Amino acid sequence: MNVLRVSKWTIAMFVLPCLIIYVGLVFVPILVSMYSGLLEWNGIGTSKFIGLENFRTMLFHDPVFWPSVKRTLMFAVFSMCEIPIALGVAILLNRFIKKPNFLVSAYFLPVILSVVIIGQLWKTIYNPASMGGMLNQVLDLLNLHSWTRSWLTDPKIAMYSLYFVALWQYLGYHTLIQFTGIQNIPADIYEAARLDGAEGLKADWYITFPMNIPIFKISIVLAFIGSLQAFDMIMVMTGGGPAHATDVISTLMYNNSFLSLKYGYGSAIAAFLVVVCLVATVIINSIFNKLEKKYT
Numbered sequence: 001m002n003v004l005r006v007s008k009w010t011i012a013m014f015v016l017p018c019l020i021i022y023v024g025l026v027f028v029p030i031l032v033s034m035y036s037g038l039l040e041w042n043g044i045g046t047s048k049f050i051g052l053e054n055f056r057t058m059l060f061h062d063p064v065f066w067p068s069v070k071r072t073l074m075f076a077v078f079s080m081c082e083i084p085i086a087l088g089v090a091i092l093l094n095r096f097i098k099k100p101n102f103l104v105s106a107y108f109l110p111v112i113l114s115v116v117i118i119g120q121l122w123k124t125i126y127n128p129a130s131m132g133g134m135l136n137q138v139l140d141l142l143n144l145h146s147w148t149r150s151w152l153t154d155p156k157i158a159m160y161s162l163y164f165v166a167l168w169q170y171l172g173y174h175t176l177i178q179f180t181g182i183q184n185i186p187a188d189i190y191e192a193a194r195l196d197g198a199e200g201l202k203a204d205w206y207i208t209f210p211m212n213i214p215i216f217k218i219s220i221v222l223a224f225i226g227s228l229q230a231f232d233m234i235m236v237m238t239g240g241g242p243a244h245a246t247d248v249i250s251t252l253m254y255n256n257s258f259l260s261l262k263y264g265y266g267s268a269i270a271a272f273l274v275v276v277c278l279v280a281t282v283i284i285n286s287i288f289n290k291l292e293k294k295y296t
Contacts, residue, residue, distance in 0.1 A: 030271075030274055033267045033270045033271055033274075034267070034271045034274075035267075036263065036264055036267035037054050037055065037264060037265075037267040037268035037269075037270070037271045038050065038051055038052070038054070038264070039054075039263075039264040039267075040053070040054075040264050041263045041264040042261040042262070042263055043257065043258075043261060043263030044261075047264070050264070054264050054265045054267075054268035055268050055271075055272075057265065058265065058268050058269060058272065064244050064247060064252060065252065065269070067244070067247070068244070068247045068248050068249055068251075068252045069249060071159055071246070071247065071248050072227070072228055072230070072248040072249045072250075074159070074163075075159075075162075075163060075166070075227040075228075075230055075248060076223070076224045076227035076228055076280075078163040078166070078167065078227075079166060079167070079170070079223040079224065079226065079227040080220055080223050080224055080227075081167075082167045082170065082171050082174060082223070083174055083178075083216065083219045083220055083223060085171065086171055086174035086175040086177075086178050086219065087178045087209070087212070087216065089107070089171070089175045089178075090175050090178035090179035090181075090182055091182065091204055091208060093175075093179060094179060094182050094183065100179070104172075104175065104176055104179055106172075107171065107172030107175050107176070108172040108173060108175070108176050109172065110168060110169045110170075110171075110172055111169065111170060111172055111173045113169075115232040115233050115236060116232075116236055118165065118169055118233065118236075119165075119232075119233050119236030119237045120236065122161075122165045122237065123152065123236075123237050126151035126152050126161055128148075128150060129148065133151075135151065136148040136149070152237060152238055153242050154242075155242055155243055155245035156245075158238060158241075158242065158245050158246050159245060159246050162233065162234060162237060162238070162246060165233060165237070166227070166230065166233065169233075170223070170226075174219045174222075174223065177215060177218060177219050177222075178212065178215060178216070178219065180215070181212045181214075181215030181216075182208060182212060185207070185208065185211050185212070189207055189211075190203060190207060193206070193207055213288060213291055213292050214288075214292065216288075217284065217285070217288040220284055220288070221281060221284055221285075224280055224284060225277050225280065225281065228249065228250075228273065228276060228277055228280065229250055229273070229277070230248055230250060231248075231250035231251060231254065234246055234248060234250075234251050235251060235254070239251075240252070240255060249269060249272070249273050249276075250273065252269055253266045253269040253270050253273065254266070256269065
């Protein structure tokens with residue numbers, strides 16, 4: 001048995017099937033998509049190899065591309081801003097609620113709802129007051145008539161309306177992750193800190209956050225990468241409109257690939273998105289590795 005435990009062939013025998021499936025479902029499609037980005041192709045007929053022309057058009061000649069990249073990165077930044085809020089909520093639940101599991105489950109409820117349901121729900125909330133929009137009706141009742149807006153049809157604020165929906169939907173998800181991390185911190189550490197006069201915010205600053213950095217990193221990576229890939233909620237609520245005001249990288253890729261039948265160009269955008277995700281993951285990991293070394 002000891003020989004089997006240390007045998008590389010034994011390890012490979014168990015790892016190889018999962019590795020083959022993972023490579024086939026993840027890496028092969030990425031490589032195929034990158035190759036398709038070198039083609040002029042509508043996704044159905046005959047393709048023509050054009051080299052880097054799609055990437056050149058994307059980076060230098062598409063007036064919609066860079067604004068969509070900016071909105072995607074803003075989406076990611078807003079999503080990461082909810083992680084400290086989620087950590088704060090998790091700390092309050094752990095400290096002041098004796099049986100917080102019900103509240104944590106209630107906060108998690110929006111995550112398990114269908115994105116289509118959430119999109120339709122918030123479209124109704126954002127509707128004009130004349131169409132039953134709850135938000136504008138509440139503002140009218142509070143005599144805040146100047147605050148009423150066409151939340152999803154005004155190009156200046158439509159994207160911010162979507163940011164808020166994403167924050168609302170995933171706050172419970174990250175609260176659950178942070179709450180689980182806090183629960184795993186030994187109570188003895190807090191008791192020892194209390195004897196030294198460290199309680200409340202001081203204990204959170206010197207104990208909770210440093211010991212929860214690995215969990216915090218998980219939430220940051222999930223929020224950032226998930227936001228870069230944001231697609232379904234935007235398509236349900238605005239479809240990238242009005243006038244491309246809510247287009248992000250993924251919706252731009254979809255519209256070019258399947259609506260404009262520029263599959264090669266859409267694949268080039270997909271390849272760009274993959275590179276951005278990889279670079280972002282490396283940067284986030286390097287930042288948090290430095291933080292972990294600093295606090296350990």
